[in-house]
Amino acid sequence: xxxxxxxxxxxxxxxxxxxxxxxxxxxxxxxxxxxxxxxxxxxxxxxxxxxxxxxxxxxxxxxxxxxxxxxxxxxxxxxxxxxxxxxxxxxxxxxxxxxxxxxxxxxxxxxxxxxxxxxxxxxxxxxxxxxxxxxxxxxxxxxxxxxxxxxxxxxxxxxxxxxxxxxxxxxxxxxxxxxxxxxxxxxxxxxxxxxxxxxxxxxxxxxxxxxxxxxxxxxxxxxxxxxxxxxxxxxxxxxxxxxxxxxxxxxxxxxxxxxxxxxxxxxxxxxxxxxxxxxxxxxxxxxxxxxxxxxxxxxxxxxxxxxxxxxxxxxxxxxxxxxxxxxxxxxxxxxxxxxxxxxxxxxxxxxxxxxxxxxxxxxxxxxxxxxxxxxxxxxxxxxxxxxxxxxxxxxxxxxxxxxxxxxxxxxxxxxxxxxxxxxxxxxxxxxxxxxxxxxxxxxxxxxxxxxxxxxxx
Amino acid sequence: xxxxxxxxxxxxxxxxxxxxxxxxxxxxxxxxxxxxxxxxxxxxxxxxxxxxxxxxxxxxxxxxxxxxxxxxxxxxxxxxxxxxxxxxxxxxxxxxxxxxxxxxxxxxxxxxxxxxxxxxxxxxxxxxxxxxxxxxxxxxxxxxxxxxxxxxxxxxxxxxxxxxxxxxxxxxxxxxx
Numbered sequence: 001x002x003x004x005x006x007x008x009x010x011x012x013x014x015x016x017x018x019x020x021x022x023x024x025x026x027x028x029x030x031x032x033x034x035x036x037x038x039x040x041x042x043x044x045x046x047x048x049x050x051x052x053x054x055x056x057x058x059x060x061x062x063x064x065x066x067x068x069x070x071x072x073x074x075x076x077x078x079x080x081x082x083x084x085x086x087x088x089x090x091x092x093x094x095x096x097x098x099x100x101x102x103x104x105x106x107x108x109x110x111x112x113x114x115x116x117x118x119x120x121x122x123x124x125x126x127x128x129x130x131x132x133x134x135x136x137x138x139x140x141x142x143x144x145x146x147x148x149x150x151x152x153x154x155x156x157x158x159x160x161x162x163x164x165x166x167x168x169x170x171x172x173x174x175x176x177x178x179x180x181x182x183x184x185x186x187x188x189x190x191x192x193x194x195x196x197x198x199x200x201x202x203x204x205x206x207x208x209x210x211x212x213x214x215x216x217x218x219x220x221x222x223x224x225x226x227x228x229x230x231x232x233x234x235x236x237x238x239x240x241x242x243x244x245x246x247x248x249x250x251x252x253x254x255x256x257x258x259x260x261x262x263x264x265x266x267x268x269x270x271x272x273x274x275x276x277x278x279x280x281x282x283x284x285x286x287x288x289x290x291x292x293x294x295x296x297x298x299x300x301x302x303x304x305x306x307x308x309x310x311x312x313x314x315x316x317x318x319x320x321x322x323x324x325x326x327x328x329x330x331x332x333x334x335x336x337x338x339x340x341x342x343x344x345x346x347x348x349x350x351x352x353x354x355x356x357x358x359x360x361x362x363x364x365x366x367x368x369x370x371x372x373x374x375x376x377x378x379x380x381x382x383x384x385x386x387x388x389x390x391x392x393x394x395x396x397x398x399x400x401x402x403x404x405x406x407x408x409x410x411x412x413x414x415x416x417x418x419x420x421x422x423x424x425x426x427x428x429x430x431x432x433x434x435x436x437x438x439x440x441x442x443x444x445x446x447x448x449x450x451x452x453x454x455x456x457x
Numbered sequence: 458x459x460x461x462x463x464x465x466x467x468x469x470x471x472x473x474x475x476x477x478x479x480x481x482x483x484x485x486x487x488x489x490x491x492x493x494x495x496x497x498x499x500x501x502x503x504x505x506x507x508x509x510x511x512x513x514x515x516x517x518x519x520x521x522x523x524x525x526x527x528x529x530x531x532x533x534x535x536x537x538x539x540x541x542x543x544x545x546x547x548x549x550x551x552x553x554x555x556x557x558x559x560x561x562x563x564x565x566x567x568x569x570x571x572x573x574x575x576x577x578x579x580x581x582x583x584x585x586x587x588x589x590x591x592x593x594x595x596x597x598x599x600x601x602x603x604x605x606x607x608x609x610x611x612x613x614x615x616x617x618x619x620x621x622x623x624x625x626x627x628x629x630x631x632x633x634x
Contacts, residue, residue, distance in 0.1 A: 036613065052611040053552045061612075066585040067552050074554065074609025 002319050004028055004079045004103060008072040009047065010093070011083030012062065014371045014389050015297075016043035019081050022311040031075045033068060035061035037381040042373045051075060056383045062086045069096050079103035079318065085385070088294040089116055105318040107271045107293045114267065115291040118161065119199075125288035128262045133278060133287040135201025142182045148200050149178060155203040158182060160189035160196075166236030167192035171203050204287070207440045208247045208279040209233065211292075212260035213302045215313060217323045218270035224257040225302050225310075226332050228274075232427065234350070234443045239420070240427060241298035242337040243305050246398055246436045247279060256286050263291065271317050272299075272310055281439065297340065297390070300371060304336035304394045335401045336394045339409065339427075341372070342386040345418035354382040358416030363408040367394045380417055388419065398436075402428055545595045547617040549610040553582040553589070557606045572598050572622060579617060582610065597621040 006029040009019050016032055020043055023030045032047035037056035044050040051071050054061030061067070063086060072080050080102055082088040094109035096102075106112070115121045122132050136148040138161055149156045149172070158181055160168030168189030170181040182198070190196035213225040229245030230238045248256070260275035274296055276289040299310050308325065316324055344350045360376045372389020374380075380388065393408055395401030406428040409421055427433050432446060549555070557565040557580055567579045573593040581588045597619040604616055 051552065051609075052613060054612045066587070070553055070584045070609070074552075 002103065004315055004319050006031065006077045007079045007081050008033065008075065008077040009081050010068045011086055012038050012041065012043065012384065013387060014373045015083040017046060017373050018371055019083060019311055020046050022309065026312060026315060031077055033071055037383055042375060049075065056381065058086065058383065065092050065096055069100055072102055073100060079105055081105040084294045084297055103318050105314050107269060107273060111267055111269055112293045115293050118290060121291055124263055124266055128266050130259045130263065130288050131286060133201045136199050138197050138199050142179055145182050145200055146178055152202040156200050157203040158185040158198050158200050160193055161199055162193035162195040163189065204278055204280045206281045208281055209276065209440050210245050210256065210279045211274045211276040212257055214260055214264045214273045214275060215323055216264050216269040216271065217317045218268065219322045221323050222261050222265045222269060223323060223327045223330060224261050225306050225308060225330055226257065227253065228298055228301055230298060231438055231440050232443060233440055238298065240337065240339055241301050243301040244332060247281060272314050298338055300369060300390060300392045301336040301338045304392055305332040305334055306330055334394050334396050335398045336392055337401045337405050338390050338392045339405065339424040340390055341388045342420045343380045343388050343417050344386050344420055346420050346423040352386045353418035354380045355417045357414060359413055361413040363411035367404055368408050402434055545597055545619040545621055546615045547579055547593055547595060547619060549582060549612060549614045549616055550591065551582055551584060551589065552612045553584040553610065555604050555608050555610045555616065556581045556583065567599050569599050569602060595619050
């Protein structure tokens with residue numbers, strides 16, 4: 001066991017602030033890496049020290065493994081927390097940490113690499129007896145795609161082998177459309193990932209995205225912290241997350257949580273991770289989707305209902321400690337919902353809206369948690385993602401949480417930039433959302449058609 | 458004649474350059490013209506002031522980065538931005554370990570008092586065993602070395618202060634206000 005006394009946080013924005021907050025409570029010194037654009041950010045002011053690692057472009061700053069390692073060594077840090085995004089799921093950073101005697105606050109490099117390979121991850125699921133969506137291995141050409149599609153049945157989903165973020169993904173409803181979609185998906189995959197390989201799977205129309213939060217400690221313990229429902233997505237980007245999922249009854253919940261633990265246990269996974277499933281509501285069937293080897297954006301909803309601080313636990317496990325809790329200690333109470341507040345204009349096709357925040361008046365309350373790095377006068381730089389923060393509310397029931405969120409969003413006043421708050425309000429006030437009649441395509445199929453997303457302020 | 462053209466200004470500057478005069482002030486009605494020779498101008502026609510929040514309260518900050526933050530994010534970092542006192546700065550183009558000499562015990566690349574040319578090597582910076590040679594980028598006399606040997610330097614951290622010296626061919630810097 002090692003004591004972590006100074007950590008380098010290789011990230012920015014709200015997650016940097018979240019990690020700093022956890023470190024303060026654990027009496028760990030924080031050094032934040034900043035690009036030139038982030039020198040005066042809130043996390044830079046909150047950290048014990050900040051270190052400028054390069055120009056604003058992340059390819060020249062936040063994504064430079066060598067520079068980050070040199071910074072960690074230079075400031076005498078004994079650990080690196082990668083946050084999410086950037087280098088969190090690049091095995092190179094975890095590997096370099098091991099090489100230079102730094103603790104990587106996350107899983108082992110080989111697990112990041114293995115689970116990052118979708119084909120390998122699917123095989124782990126199959127080996128542990130967990131269903132994967134009926135589909136193909138890699139497909140070489142259009143003819144093979146047509147053959148597989150006939151076997152699995154339409155609609156089918158074409159996906160980039162190297163994929164992520166919805167790039168190279170196409171839904172094909174009938175055989176006549178396959179050729180065009182195949183060509184488009186390959187071209188998109190090539191331009192986004194430099195790899196045009198595709199695979200194909202059966203497309204589930206009435207799907208929920210349900211994911212299980214896991215923690216492993218490398219001492220033989222893997223526990224789950226129940227599920228999060230992240231079905232409200234737009235272009236495969238999550239917008240609203242909640243826990244628990246009202247689509248699961250206790251029996252199904254038990255089943256899917258066990259399945260997730262099995263996958264992580266199979267590879268003796270260490271630190272925080274999430275196994276994502278697609279839940280076919282019509283068939284009441286779960287399919288393994290992928291495993292994320294990082295702390296996730298939406299981790300607060302789990303923290304709110306279980307009372308467990310996941311970021312602190314990451315430090316403990318990375319330092320070599322066993323988990324501070326056992327499976328029997330993990331329970332959940334109430335219902336939590338998170339809305340991702342983005343600097344984008346819903347009425348303008350969700351165009352990113354960087355710039356200076358003139359007014360930032362956030363709602364407050366006992367049941368409201370706001371994870372954000374923004375403040376009045378802050379200039380949202382154009383170089384990074386548009387996440388301004390996350391508002392998380394907790395209620396004793398789902399309907400109470402929805403009402404609370406709706407009220408909180410109404411009190412949230414931001415001016416100077418556009419945000420998706422009006423869009424979130426429409427979701428919270430929509431009968432389909434309130435009754436749980438939603439799926440992963442609901443925003444695009446239903447909400448987008450009903451509204452033109454006018455900012456009404 | 459109550460107006461003055463750009464051509465006139467250039468002509469005046471040429472004349473001033475040929476004389477021993479260091480500075481010339483000219484006022485014609487609303488027009489004020491100041492021409493100054495030699496060291497860098499104190500201030501260029503003022504850039505829009507940048508709003509900066511207070512610098513982070515940090516302990517053990519090796520680089521307080523004076524006068525930083527031209528928050529014109531997006532533009533290439535202005536690495537050799539003039540200080541207001543006319544002293545030039547050589548800044549680190551990358552984060553890494555600063556070495557003043559090619560190897561331990563060797564004579565440093567530059568010392569205080571030495572005159573450097575733009576292409577002269579002033580130090581090396583190491584990032585994970587990769588050594589980059591850093592050139593002065595400015596012309597002048599080294600007046601101060603701001604960092605210790607083997608110290609980690611941040612991106613854009615000032616390394617040397619350089620006083621511009623008027624070499625024969627060095628173009629005069631002018632200020633028009």
